[in-house]
Amino acid sequence: MDLNTENKRLLESSKFGTFALICGIVGLVLTAVGYFMVSPEQMYHSWLTAFVFWMTIGLGGLFFTMLHHLTGAVWSIVLRKFSESLMAVLPWMLLFFIPVVFGIHDLYHWSHEDAVAHDQLLQGKAGFLNQPFFVIRSIGYFVIWIILSLSLFKLSVKQDNQHDASISAKFKKISAPGMLLFALSLTFASFDWLMSLDPHWYSTIFGVYIFSGSVLAVLSMIMLIALFLRKSGFLEEVITIEHYQDIAKLLFAFTVFWAYIAFSQYFLIWYGNIPEETVWFLHRWEGSWKIISMVIVFFHFALPFLILLTRNAKRNLTLLGIMGFWFLIVHWIDLYWLVFPSFHKHSVHFSWIDFTAMLGIGGIFMAIFWKKFTGNKLVPMNDPELSQSLHFTNV
Amino acid sequence: MSEENKKTLGILAEFANPGELLKAAEKVRDEGYRKFDVHSPFPIHGMDNAMGLRQSKLGFIVGAAGFLGCVGGMTLQWWVSAVEYPHVISGKPFFSFQAFVPVTFELTILFAAIAAVFGMFHLNRLPQLFHNVFYSEQFAKITDDGFMISIEADDPRFDEEKTKSFLSSIGGTSLELIEAK
Numbered sequence: 243m244d245l246n247t248e249n250k251r252l253l254e255s256s257k258f259g260t261f262a263l264i265c266g267i268v269g270l271v272l273t274a275v276g277y278f279m280v281s282p283e284q285m286y287h288s289w290l291t292a293f294v295f296w297m298t299i300g301l302g303g304l305f306f307t308m309l310h311h312l313t314g315a316v317w318s319i320v321l322r323k324f325s326e327s328l329m330a331v332l333p334w335m336l337l338f339f340i341p342v343v344f345g346i347h348d349l350y351h352w353s354h355e356d357a358v359a360h361d362q363l364l365q366g367k368a369g370f371l372n373q374p375f376f377v378i379r380s381i382g383y384f385v386i387w388i389i390l391s392l393s394l395f396k397l398s399v400k401q402d403n404q405h406d407a408s409i410s411a412k413f414k415k416i417s418a419p420g421m422l423l424f425a426l427s428l429t430f431a432s433f434d435w436l437m438s439l440d441p442h443w444y445s446t447i448f449g450v451y452i453f454s455g456s457v458l459a460v461l462s463m464i465m466l467i468a469l470f471l472r473k474s475g476f477l478e479e480v481i482t483i484e485h486y487q488d489i490a491k492l493l494f495a496f497t498v499f500w501a502y503i504a505f506s507q508y509f510l511i512w513y514g515n516i517p518e519e520t521v522w523f524l525h526r527w528e529g530s531w532k533i534i535s536m537v538i539v540f541f542h543f544a545l546p547f548l549i550l551l552t553r554n555a556k557r558n559l560t561l562l563g564i565m566g567f568w569f570l571i572v573h574w575i576d577l578y579w580l581v582f583p584s585f586h587k588h589s590v591h592f593s594w595i596d597f598t599a600m601l602g603i604g605g606i607f608m609a610i611f612w613k614k615f616t617g618n619k620l621v622p623m624n625d626p627e628l629s630q631s632l633h634f635t636n637v
Numbered sequence: 638m639s640e641e642n643k644k645t646l647g648i649l650a651e652f653a654n655p656g657e658l659l660k661a662a663e664k665v666r667d668e669g670y671r672k673f674d675v676h677s678p679f680p681i682h683g684m685d686n687a688m689g690l691r692q693s694k695l696g697f698i699v700g701a702a703g704f705l706g707c708v709g710g711m712t713l714q715w716w717v718s719a720v721e722y723p724h725v726i727s728g729k730p731f732f733s734f735q736a737f738v739p740v741t742f743e744l745t746i747l748f749a750a751i752a753a754v755f756g757m758f759h760l761n762r763l764p765q766l767f768h769n770v771f772y773s774e775q776f777a778k779i780t781d782d783g784f785m786i787s788i789e790a791d792d793p794r795f796d797e798e799k800t801k802s803f804l805s806s807i808g809g810t811s812l813e814l815i816e817a818k
Contacts, residue, residue, distance in 0.1 A: 505738060512735050515727065553696065635682065 259612035266605025276595035286345030292599035302460025303328030308417035319631035327615035352441040454500040466566040490556035501543035529589035650809030658784040662687040672792035676779040698756040706748025710741035
């Protein structure tokens with residue numbers, strides 16, 4: 243087995259890319275049908291949820307790659323190409339942002355001038371929450387993410403083709419300011435795209451909340467792709483049970499971190515008991531939304547915490563496969579819970595467009611990911627510490 | 638102490654390098670010895686497996702203590718705030734579990750951390766101020782450049798002659814019978 247040509251063997255033996263592309267096109271067409279058949283408002287909300295879901299996976303990939311370089315991690319070298327290929331989809335996600343701009347009046351209450359005219363709070367926020375500035379900011383975030391992901395990805399391809407020890411240092415040079423920019427841009431993007439759905443409400447920890455879910459989602463995604471390759475007979479010797487255990491440790495850690503942040507947000511609002519803050523949780527405690535809230539508490543934290551607690555669980559690949567899907571599903575429910583109460587105000591009301599939007603954006607996302615992933619070596623062969631990563635074991 | 642009373646407490650053998658030590662530990666394990674230990678100036682990757690050590694029980698001790706801290710913390714605050722000294726605070730119910738979560742969380746961590754430290758001491762049989770291998774003069778090398786295996790005399794498979802020749806057959810040098818001084 244020659245690791246240098248595994249990507250070509252993968253591209254020839256698997257139809258995953260074509261399958262994803264077809265799913266994506268079908269999903270996008272059905273979502274467009276939904277625009278006319280159900281309602282534009284429903285379609286835009288479903289779209290925003292799906293768009294943010296796949297953005298968090300791309301951004302999670304960017305975070306994982308930069309964290310890997312900054313900490314000088316060795317175990318994750320064999321997973322680097324996974325996270326790099328996920329972040330390489332980010333430039334294309336700009337296309338999927340366009341419908342959000344078109345749907346701005348259906349999504350964001352603050353974008354209606356007559357609503358602002360009668361609302362003192364919104365007038366105070368108008369300097370920040372106005373249409374031109376919203377679009378300019380969003381483009382700004384994308385510029386940051388595109389520059390970071392493209393430069394890191396190009397450097398990684400360059401490292402594949404030539405032995406150059408200085409590349410490892412260059413990775414760090416990009417990642418250090420990149421991490422700072424990432425933190426700020428992700429925070430403000432989540433303020434703009436999700437928090438401003440309820441423009442009266444604010445929570446300063448909101449960006450960290452989205453971040454914690456994003457890391458969970460990307461870890462699950464990387465793990466599922468690795469398991470899929472393992473099942474198809476690829477990289478079995480490269481990504482060993484030891485690497486899976488490490489991903490599972492991070493999954494466990496981030497499910498706790500997510501709960502920590504989620505509770506911190508809830509706790510301060512509950513304690514302060516100020517009406518304009520508590521109303522956000524009140525909406526999510528009304529009617530059938532209460533069920534979704536409880537599902538998130540138990541399925542995003544309590545159960546995964548208990549399930550992933552032991553070492554044996556973290557080394558059980560069947561269980562990890564289930565947990566990968568589990569986390570992706572609850573991550574979507576979590577985002578749904580953030581977006582939809584400002585539209586379906588009193589009870590949950592799932593629509594088939596919720597799923598076609600996920601399928602549409604997700605299919606295209608995975609097809610682009612697959613093209614990037616199989617277009618390069620599956621393992622960074624010229625990484626100076628690759629052999630250490632291959633032989634990594636947990637104590 | 639007279640010569641006759643001198644009793645063999647164990648055997649100490651030196652090995653050339655960490656790699657040799659690891660292989661030797663595997664052989665000692667496979668030979669069926671249980672009461673033996675390896676000594677080296679630094680940790681050697683894979684040694685737990687080579688020695689046939691099972692997964693540490695520490696995790697379960699920490700888990701149980703953490704659970705106790707969690708339940709205990711919540712119960713304590715419930716008893717204080719809702720039973721023994723009910724007091725209205727910012728108009729909230731006496732038993733407001735939300736307000737009790739931070740203390741419950743901290744007590745979980747505190748109990749788990751204390752259990753981790755003292756559980757580790759217990760499982761490592763610490764504090765232990767003396768061990769028979771300290772009778773050996775050459776044992777001081779293990780803090781510098783010595784890689785050694787010691788087999789204790791109360792191991793059921795221990796036999797002065799056989800164990801000695803076994804250790805030298807797997808590459809042990811400077812074999813030394815440990816005797817009380």
